[in-house]
Amino acid sequence: VEVASLLRAEGASPVALEAALARVGEARWVFTAPGSPTYALRQWRATVVPHLLADKLAHGGCLVFSSAAALTLGRWTVPVYEVYKVGADPVWEAGLDLLAPLDMNVAVIPHYDNAEGGTHDTRYCYLGEPRLRVLEAQLPADAWVLGVDEHTVCVFDLEAGTATVAGLGCVTVRRQGSSVIVPSGKSLAMSEFAALAVGAAN
Secondary structure: OOOOOOOOOOOOOHHHHHHHHHHHHHOOEEEEOOOOHHHHHHHHHOOOHHHHHHHHHHOOOEEEEOOHHHHOOOOEEOOHHHHHHOOOOOOOEEOOOOOHHHOOOEEEEOOOOOOOOOOOOOHHHHOHHHHHHHHHHOOOOOOEEEEEOOOEEEEEEOOOOEEEEEEOOOEEEEEOOEEEEEOOOOEEEOHHHHHHHHHHHO
16 A cells, blocks of 8 residues: 555646546555545646546545545535535535436435534534534435434445445435435445435435
């Protein structure tokens, strides 16, 4: 395993930038995780990283996105630092939309069952229910939320066309305020996720 370091795309030396991009491009397995999703997106979009990630999925590579990185997977992302830490109004930012080839018009929200707030609601990656409802109202009618609990993984096997939930928690398909729970140990066809989203709203 090697580190592809790209702390800041702007101002990076051409040699360092090309070295980082080459490592991402050549890797069969790419892992990225904690931090700020909007910061990561700003750095990646200044390069060919989004193209490299999409190409990897299309040609048999493996992506492991956790925490803040998982927020970037869908068509929309939660600017969690701006909303939770700074107090900005809840608005979506554009995500990488890497799940579009799976016909998933979705926003991925990790830390879905977070309970660190104690006296205040920090579910849904520190948003809480009121702010998640504000964000949901901004989504198109056919869009939905894929919530992944902490210590939980949702594995998409693109060759098999399946999605499997594993770990301590569950995965939640939520649309227009209504939810369907997919428990740990459950495996289903990826096409079933869209059906679950439709069912959640009906």
